[in-house]
Amino acid sequence: MSSHMDNVRTVIDGTVKVLQTFKWLLDLYVLDFFVDNHWDMLPQSWRDTFQDIDPQTLGYLLQDHPTNHMFPLSFLALVKFVKSMSLPRKSTYQSSNKKVDIVNNQKLRNMFLKHVKLKKRHEISLMANVVNDVARASGCDAVIDFGSGLGHLVRMLSYNFGLKTVGIECQSQLTEEARKLDLELEYTAKKYVNIENITSLPRPIHCNETLSSADQLETLSLKETIHNHGLIGLHPCGNLGPLLLKYFVQCNRAQFICLVGCCYMKLSSDGYPMSEYVKGLDCELSYASREIACHAIESYCEKLCKGDYNDLKVHAFRAALERVLVDHDPNLRHSPIRSVKHTDNMTFESYSKVALGRLSVTTMDTSKSTSDLAQWKRVVVLYTLRLVLAPLVETVILLDRLYYMMEHGIHCEIHPVFDPNISPRNHVMIGRKMFT
Incomplete structure (x- = not known):
């Protein structure tokens, strides 16, 4: 068992080191995207690469599909490390078939x-x-x-x-x-x-x-x-x-x-x-990093690859609403709101009305929301970058x-x-x- 323990320690050491290096990314909470200006926290080379990228291209990379897009070497190295050090996720378990099948009907x-x-x-x-x-x-x-x-x-x-x-x-x-x-x-x-x-x-x-x-x-x-x-x-x-x-x-x-x-x-x-x-x-793993590790990376990447962004745009709606709440009253930051599933014809106003059903708030200024929502792809990209690290967090745990x-x-x-x-x-x- 000692050699096996040595191997496990090696994986843990390398994984913890990388997670600490990218702690700044893991700890970003998507609803604070506009309030804390998350986009400017990315390295310049990442911003230059991802600012106008179609999220579908990022999905292709994560699903090992061919893409002609040029990515920063630091990002490619991170993706490679996560895939090589994370616990495999494809089902491999084979039953012994030595079952006592009592009820053969x-x-x-x-x-x-x-x-x-x-x-x-x-x-x-x-x-x-x-x-x-x-x-x-x-x-x-x-x-x-x-x-x-x-x-x-x-x-x-x-x-x-x-x-x-x-x-x-x-x-x-x-x-x-x-x-x-x-x-x-x-x-x-x-x-x-x-x-x-x-x-x-x-x-x-x-x-x-x-x-x-x-x-x-x-x-x-x-x-x-x-x-x-x-x-x-x-x-x-x-x-x-x-x-x-x-x-x-x-x-x-x-x-x-x-x-x-x-x-x-x-x-x-x-x-x-x-x-x-x-x-x-x-x-140490923050709440935000442990929370992202509970998300469904396979189904999310599949939506990216299909260009199916409807469900993903809701992150931008939530981040835009957070800015509205904080501008209205800083004490409303991270207020519990209703979960709302995004639909094709949903407007920000209709989303906000449902989401804020639990809060008693007066009319708020939504003048910044139009420019915020125009950046919805950046919100999706940043969420995806955090999701890249999710299997590594689960592996450490x-x-x-x-x-x-x-x-x-x-x-x-x-x-x-x-x-x-x-x-x-x-x-x-x-x-x-x-x-x-």
């Missing part, structure tokens, strides 16, 4: 996906395969899912793979609905398979808990049948992911963990950095977690499992304490 399989949105269908189907593979390899027949919501994942693991499951959810309404969906599936299953096959399967256990510390997890009241088990976190928000990793490290009963990160901007100092090694580096596990002698891997075009946070971290 297509109509019943469809029941697992009822009431589930398309993105979630994609995630729970693949995550269930990963968890089942790791559980079997670890000699575990039970798993605990934290932030289980309506129980879609534990339902598939219980009724399709025969694993004992516990779903931990803080919202009691979701827990009650999860129990109803369990019964609905069992009722439907009786029409298609032998009733003995259904009644012999472990029904998911759904619990209500609001988690705030790893010690609190030790006191969870679980059935006596839940001994050696694995932990699951499918997009746990903010500090919940790091909390689960800490619990996994200190809990002898937990034999493996499968974790997919989410909402990095909500991390506190307890959630990043985690490893002693990264704590010793100049590794995930490698910090991986190194934390390795510091505690735990074998850990990170695999891109989900299609990033469907589920942008697509890496599954797999940690195991025992091998068979």
